[in-house]
Amino acid sequence: MPFPVAPYSTFPILLRSPLLRPGLTAAILATACAVLAQPAAADEKPLWEAGMGVGGLVMPDYRGSSQSRAYALPMPYFVYRGEFLKADRNGVRGTLLDTDRVELNISGAASLPVNSDKNDARQGMTDLKPTVEVGPSLDVNLWRTTDHRTKLDLRLPVRAAFTVESSPKSLGWVFSPRLNLDVEDVAGFNGWNLGLLAGPLFQSRRYNDYFYSVAPQYAAAGRPAYQAGGGYAGTQVLSSLSKRFKSTWVGAFVRWDTLKGAAFEDSPLVRRDQYLAAGLAVAWVLGESSKKVEWDY
Secondary structure (H helix, E strand, C coil), X not given: CCCCCCCCCECCCCCECHHHCCCCCCCCCCCCCCCCCCCCCCEEEECEEXXXXXXXXXXXXXXXXXXXXXXXXXXXXXXXXXXXXXXECCEEEEEEEECCCEEEEEEEEEECCECHHXXXXXXXXXXXXXXXXXXXXXXXXXXXXXXXXXXXXXXXXXXXXXXXXXXXXXXXXXXXXXEEEEEECHHHCCCEEEEEEEEEEEECHHHHHHHHCECHHHCECCECCECCCCEEEEEEEEEEEEEECCCEEEEEEEEEEECCCCCCCCCCCCCCCEEEEEEEEEEEEEEECCCEEEECC
């Protein structure tokens, strides 16, 4: 739910947090061939950087909701450039395999809770709990420039999903293959980083059942009973822009989401089949390590 996003891509750990996806993620529709390139010399950067920031988001209650809300959230800024654990503008991940072209990472995502009493489509139904997702992601570099400032990757994350409550409930799985294009110093503007992400979502029956089924006891006028199935869950396209100044980081994102053709598109809880979400954040870097590491991401 990138700075977001997404669930799914979301502010460095400001978080590229799919805290921002009641469902997120995704970027540019394109085709590419792998091209051999000589790696550029890595820069030396602090092992870690830490700070604090604030972000503003406008997002729907859940994917398909006709109601959106604005959120103002305190957000931690944390970058860690370890050999195994990494936290940067590509998200938080643990690297299980790292070659010149392929990485096997651990990825995660989350979604916000929904108060059904404040959502017209869900009036009288149980609230939606916040969810978390975790699982492996196979990331393949398809193309990059010799200086590594522009890269096109194929990312294949598969995550198990759970509700966040006293007795967590398994929601099955989410698979969100996507193409990710990162461009540093975009259009010649030093320090400005552009991210473009696009791809489809596939979700298990249990996941879709949690968000989009209507049990018979909750059926009402204009909201018939409905049983959601698993499968294709729509497509997301996301664009983000960020820059790190001397002691300040700023970032913004916009995400387009479509549910056309989704397995649950005809659910009475789906009131809109496409929408935009957006966010803006600023963070202040309060400290960094004296230890430097080579970094070419």
